[in-house]
């Protein structure tokens with residue numbers, strides 16, 4: 713995993729591809745609107761996301777980022793329009809989406825390691841040893857191995873965010889949907905985390921949709937940015953044009 717991480721750091725996002733045989737759209741949003749009482753949180757959003765893409769979702773506070781992430785995850789129904797996830801209907805394999813929302817949904821009375829262990833699924837891993845290897849490797853790469861014994865209630869915001877992301881990756885999802893997952897991390901830690909997501913993108917074809925306000929991260933990103941303004945999707949394209 714470490715060698716792959718080093719390789720992935722040097723990869724240009726434009727050249728990243730999902731593994732062969734795993735291409736094609738993973739989400740279509742057709743004219744999606746979401747209304748909360750008098751607030752129109754999303755307005756006629758048209759969007760296609762391809763399998764294996766890494767996308768940053770940007771926009772001011774209240775622009776509709778969380779609402780769009782929830783719509784993609786199936787946690788929020790559109791008021792009008794529809795979201796199509798072709799893999800749900802392929803009959804071959806269900807699409808597995810893992811979410812990291814701002815509240816992180818960790819269990820405070822349990823340690824960081826215990827929270828990670830809850831991600832173990834014997835139908836995904838050949839053995840518990842293989843799961844533990846992944847858990848230890850991710851914890852080491854993200855610099856939290858010596859703090860795994862801490863209770864979540866005693867952990868700082870950065871540690872909690874790392875645990876939440878590692879837990880999401882340990883479920884080996886097809887798609888990671890993350891809402892401001894690095895708001896408590898400095899730029900070095902944020903880049904390290906981004907390197908790990910690149911690794912999973914290259915290694916497992918992970919699709920990532922990541923809402924962020926982090927301008928430093930966006931500056932060095934050459935993949936696709938989706939920008940929302942007041943519920944409207946106003947830009948979808950290369951970061952350098954925004």
Ligand SMILES: Nc1ncnc2c1ncn2[C@@H]1O[C@H](COP(=O)(O)OP(=O)(O)OP(=O)(O)O)[C@@H](O)[C@H]1O
Nearest residue numbers: 748751752753771772773774775776777778779780
């Ligand atoms: N459950 C809800 N009930 C009522 N209004 C809501 C609800 N969820 C979101 N909104 C409103 O919809 C709009 C978009 O909210 P959303 O949380 O999607 O924005 P955001 O871009 O994620 O903001 P932030 O960056 O602050 O998290 C806001 O005006 C918000 O107040």
